[in-house]
Amino acid sequence: MIKNRLGARRLVAVAAALTMAGLGLTACGSDSEKSGASSNAPIRALLNAQPTTLDPIVGPRSGQPVWGTMLEPLINTDAKFDPENTGVITDWKRDDPTTWTFTVREGISFSNGEKADAAAVANSILLNRDTEAGILKSYFGNVASVEAPDATTVVLKTKTPQYNIPNLLTNVFLLPPAYYKEKGSEGFAAAPVGTGPYVLDKVQAGRSISVKLNPDYWGEKPKNTGVDFSWSNEPSQRLALLQSKSVDVAFDLSYTQAADAKKAGLEVTSTETAVKLVAFLYAPTAPFNDPKLREAAALAIDRNAIVDGIFDGHAKADAGLLNIVPGSEPGESVTADPAKAKELVGGTSVTVPISYPAGQYTNIEEVAQAIGGSLEKAGFKVKYNPLDYGTLVKQVVGRQLNGIYMFAGVPNVAVPDFFASGFMKTVSITGNCPDPKADALVQKALEQDDAAAAAPVYDELNTLGVVDNHCFVPLYRQIFNYGTQKNVSGVQYDALGAYDFTKATR
Missing domain, CATH: 3.90.76.10 (Dipeptide-binding Protein; Domain 1)
Known part of the structure; x- marks a missing residue:
């Protein structure tokens, strides 16, 4: 923890110089920016990554901060x-x-x-x-x-x-x-057209995307004149740019960078999100085609120790898979029991690959190491398999991995089916726990009259996948931090990862 904090501080000055040059940003700013005076000028927003596409049909929701200014959801x-x-x-x-x-x-x-x-x-x-x-x-x-x-x-x-x-x-x-x-997916992504409060202004390939006011917007007009988006995948660089007043808001700061931002006199907002890190155990092949070994692995992993030891409490331990909205709890869960885990392994020599998206999530390498250490104490041998996020997703979808793989579930819709259909069905994204009973329960839940009537079915489904089959080990919810200049207000980010810039001013 100390090493990460000191490393981030050492990077601040260098990151500011390098990243401002790469993003075409400047630290000088206008007189109003220096003085903190408010205006309706464009909001300069720094994201954690460049959107892969601005087409919402094929694009991951990481692009929504940008396209969501120009396009609107149906409901x-x-x-x-x-x-x-x-x-x-x-x-x-x-x-x-x-x-x-x-x-x-x-x-x-x-x-x-x-x-x-x-x-x-x-x-x-x-x-x-x-x-x-x-x-x-x-x-x-x-x-x-x-x-x-x-x-x-x-x-x-x-x-x-x-x-x-x-x-x-x-x-x-x-x-x-x-x-x-007419344009197709690529053409649309290059110049999106929607009904939203903003329209595309200009694109500097690989550097920035700007939107300006839509003069014909049907709803309430934004309080600013637009949003200028840039990006950096390094939290330390995002903090450096915020400290140098090169941007008005920097998203997805690690909790150590968030603490440093507060010390520097910047405003920091922290939101407990519905984004949940999950360890998926792949049941169709060895070693976890053995139910006893799946149970051993699930009992070996201590989510509370991960949250306390790695995040110093700046994450929310969560033992359920289908309890989507923050604050909700599963009906049944699994509690760590290292002694029983070791007993179940029973001295058998079993190697467990642990695949994870290196650099994708805050402290993900430390989380993988913590899980691996717990498995080794139970008697497993561990092989670490760090991958870039795109490769991990392709290999998960292609059923090319075994053992354990980790990534975050992002429920863009606040109903349990988003994870039930996404992870628990035989034909789901992960396909790690094929079970006809699970397929039947997912269908049964959807056929209920409403969410309240479906809730008991989702409880049963959660118990089946997490407690009985031990195919899923939910770990923790992310706490999302973003920093703003003191003269900036009105930037909104919610627990489902939706951004709203319409009320932002500086």
Whole structure:
């Protein structure tokens, strides 16, 4: 811990010089920036990584801070992350177990002049269902048809009952049908067009992306004139740029950088998120095709020791998989028991590969080492397999890994099915725990009337995967830190990872 803190401080001066040059930023600033005077000038936002694409159909949600300024979700959410009627879709009803009718707001247009009507809404849903590389494709496989009988009505039919369709539409962004078809995914990503409060201003390839006010925005106008996005994948560099006043807000600071930012007189906001680090045990092949060894591994790992020892309490230990919203707890969980873990291994010589995305998450290497050390104490042999994030995801999806792999589950929709369908089904993203009973429970949950009726099924499903099968070892929720200049206010970030710059001023 001390080494990391001192290393970060030593990097500050060098990082400021190198990164400002690379990002085209300057430390001098305007007179108002030096004095701390407020203005409605563009907000200079520093992200932790360059978006891989600005197309929400195929792009990971790491690009949402940028595209979410120009594009809007079909349905907004309230403070509890429940769907509300303030956005593009203003009302909905469930006509029967497999039919939903949605009402679309009148009089909205895309920034290129296309009509943002029911046909555009229907097309956006179908793009998510039908695009082969669609990031949400698996969540819309039950959608049988989507039609727009008139300009303000969308009728969606599912093959079997599915209670969470409105929740899923909070994660579907409205796209202009003609423009998207003309440009294709790459062309759209180069120049996104939406209905949001901002429009694309300029792009400096590999360096920055700027958005400015959409003069024809249908909703409440932003309090600033735009947002200038740049990025750095080093927390120490993000802190350095914030300290030098080269940016107004720097996202995803480690807790040591957050502490240093506070000491430097900067404002720091910390949010307990729904982003959850999970260790996945791959059950189809050795060594974890042996249920006894899966149980031993699950009992060996002490999530509380990880949170206290590595994060000094700046993370939230969490023993459940399907308890999505912060503050919710699983019905049953697994508590570390090193003695029983050693007894179950029983002196057998078993090697466990531990694969993890090096550098992707704060202190992930230390977390991997802590898990490996616990497994070794139980009698396992450990082989560490650090990978870049893209390679890890490809190998997980391609079923190329065994042993344990770790990454964060990011529930962009605040319902348990986002993890249940994403991780627990046989045909899920991870596919690490194929079990016909789990498949049946996932389907049973979706066929309930609403989230309340589905909750007991998700409790049963969580117990099956985490407690009975020992296929998942939930570790902790991330606490997300971002720093701002003292004269900056109104930047918003929520527990599901959504950014809102519309109320920001400096």
